[in-house]
Amino acid sequence: MTLPPLAASSRTLPATTYDAILLAGFGGPEGQDDVIPYLRNVTRGRGIPDERLEEVAHHYRHFGGISPINDQNRDLKAALEAEIAKRGLGLPVYWGNRFWAPYFADALKELHADGHRKVLVLVTTSFSSYSGCRAYREDLATALAETGLEGELELDKVRQYFDHPGFVNPNIDAVRGGLASLKEQGLLEGAHVMFATHSIPTAAADVSGPREALPSGEPVATGGENEWYAGGGWYVEQQRAVAALIMDKVADEFPDVPWSLVFQSRSGSPEIPWLEPDINDAIEKLDDAVKGLVISPIGFVSDHMEVAWDLDNEAVETCEERGIVPVRVPTVGVDPQYVAGLIDLVEERHVATPGDTPREREALTDLGPWQDVCPTDCCLGRAAKATIANA
Ligand SMILES: CC1=C(CCC(=O)O)c2cc3nc(cc4[nH]c(cc5[nH]c(cc1n2)c(C)c5CCC(=O)O)c(CCC(=O)O)c4C)C(CCC(=O)O)=C3C
Numbered sequence: 001m002t003l004p005p006l007a008a009s010s011r012t013l014p015a016t017t018y019d020a021i022l023l024a025g026f027g028g029p030e031g032q033d034d035v036i037p038y039l040r041n042v043t044r045g046r047g048i049p050d051e052r053l054e055e056v057a058h059h060y061r062h063f064g065g066i067s068p069i070n071d072q073n074r075d076l077k078a079a080l081e082a083e084i085a086k087r088g089l090g091l092p093v094y095w096g097n098r099f100w101a102p103y104f105a106d107a108l109k110e111l112h113a114d115g116h117r118k119v120l121v122l123v124t125t126s127f128s129s130y131s132g133c134r135a136y137r138e139d140l141a142t143a144l145a146e147t148g149l150e151g152e153l154e155l156d157k158v159r160q161y162f163d164h165p166g167f168v169n170p171n172i173d174a175v176r177g178g179l180a181s182l183k184e185q186g187l188l189e190g191a192h193v194m195f196a197t198h199s200i201p202t203a204a205a206d207v208s209g210p211r212e213a214l215p216s217g218e219p220v221a222t223g224g225e226n227e228w229y230a231g232g233g234w235y236v237e238q239q240r241a242v243a244a245l246i247m248d249k250v251a252d253e254f255p256d257v258p259w260s261l262v263f264q265s266r267s268g269s270p271e272i273p274w275l276e277p278d279i280n281d282a283i284e285k286l287d288d289a290v291k292g293l294v295i296s297p298i299g300f301v302s303d304h305m306e307v308a309w310d311l312d313n314e315a316v317e318t319c320e321e322r323g324i325v326p327v328r329v330p331t332v333g334v335d336p337q338y339v340a341g342l343i344d345l346v347e348e349r350h351v352a353t354p355g356d357t358p359r360e361r362e363a364l365t366d367l368g369p370w371q372d373v374c375p376t377d378c379c380l381g382r383a384a385k386a387t388i389a390n391a
């Protein structure tokens with residue numbers, strides 16, 4: 001599966017000169033009093049009563065109402081600033097979130113007040129879906145309208161980077177490390193690798209990415225029989241490609257280890273189908289021969305609440321019930337390769353002087369390099385809203 005070359009190239013923008021970088025995050029609560037207001041933000045427009053929100057608040061409550069995600073983005077911002085300084089690029093980095101302070105609108109006002117007009121956005125998600133790409137583009141367009149900065153601030157966004165070496169290489173290292181740990185424990189014989197990403201409604205998965213070339217769903221690669229529907233669309237296609245690539249890269253040291261792509265953190269009403277298998281169901285159905293499990297959360301870029309709770313708590317417990325030794329390996333976080341990769345992505349788009357040659361675009365699968373701008377109906381499964389970074 002590849003994008004039609006014409007469509008892909010018409011969605012590749014020429015390099016230009018930017019004034020600043022905006023790191024666009026999800027946002028999380030930072031104390032017990034933040035939890036319900038935060039969940040109201042995340043579920044905005046769906047009229048969910050506070051009593052129901054309290055039910056999904058338990059994991060935040062357990063950690064004092066604090067999600068680690070904001071500190072992780074503060075650390076990432078500092079690491080990006082250091083890498084930019086090292087390269088002498090002279091681009092300041094601002095930070096804003098979809099669902100918690102500093103909000104996108106705060107960041108846009110700050111950017112404008114500081115005299116910046118042309119901004120390149122780096123998003124903290126690597127795959128293509130409504131939640132991972134379009135929603136960020138919509139919320140940034142909404143923030144531009146809210147702040148009255150439409151026409152004043154120009155916002156472009158770097159491409160989704162699921163197959164960029166800066167994202168893939170730390171994940172290869174992590175899986176290699178996880179398998180090495182199982183080997184040390186004498187569990188390599190019965191090893192299995194699960195790549196975990198966020199479940200989304202299958203209807204959203206099926207329309208993820210550019211519509212003219214949507215892949216149809218195929219069974220997940222488990223090396224065995226699988227009754228689960230893992231979704232069509234580019235979201236799952238990209239994840240299958242990255243997972244297969246990682247396994248291919250570790251095969252020099254760890255050949256023939258069985259693996260699967262699994263999903264986590266499903267929410268919403270049970271009648272609506274979401275991507276399956278859920279990681280816990282998948283662990284329960286593992287063959288008895290499996291003794292050790294490497295869990296690689298490739299769906300996320302930091303060890304935030306979805307990782308700390310849904311994997312380190314729930315999935316680890318499911319492993320223990322099955323007598324399987326779990327090794328949950330880290331997300332990219334502030335791995336120097338990831339940080340450098342994000343700045344490589346900036347340098348594909350940003351040149352010091354108009355006319356300079358930009359950095360070459362890297363991609364490790366034949367699905368990429370992904371598009372810089374999305375067609376108007378990309379990842380669109382609901383009423384269209386204004387977006388930034390569309391063709
Ligand atoms: C694809 C995807 C990513 C990865 C891409 C990306 O990173 O953006 C992601 C990340 C995250 N999701 C997060 C938290 C939440 N997601 C929720 C709800 C939902 N996520 C969805 C999808 C995704 N989510 C969907 C389809 C829903 C259903 C509601 C809807 O239709 O939109 C809810 C509501 C309560 C609930 O339903 O459980 C919460 C609290 C946090 C913060 C963790 C922290 O605090 O550390 C992060 C990074």
Ligand SMILES: [Fe+2]
Nearest residue numbers: 131198265306
């Ligand atoms: Fe989420």
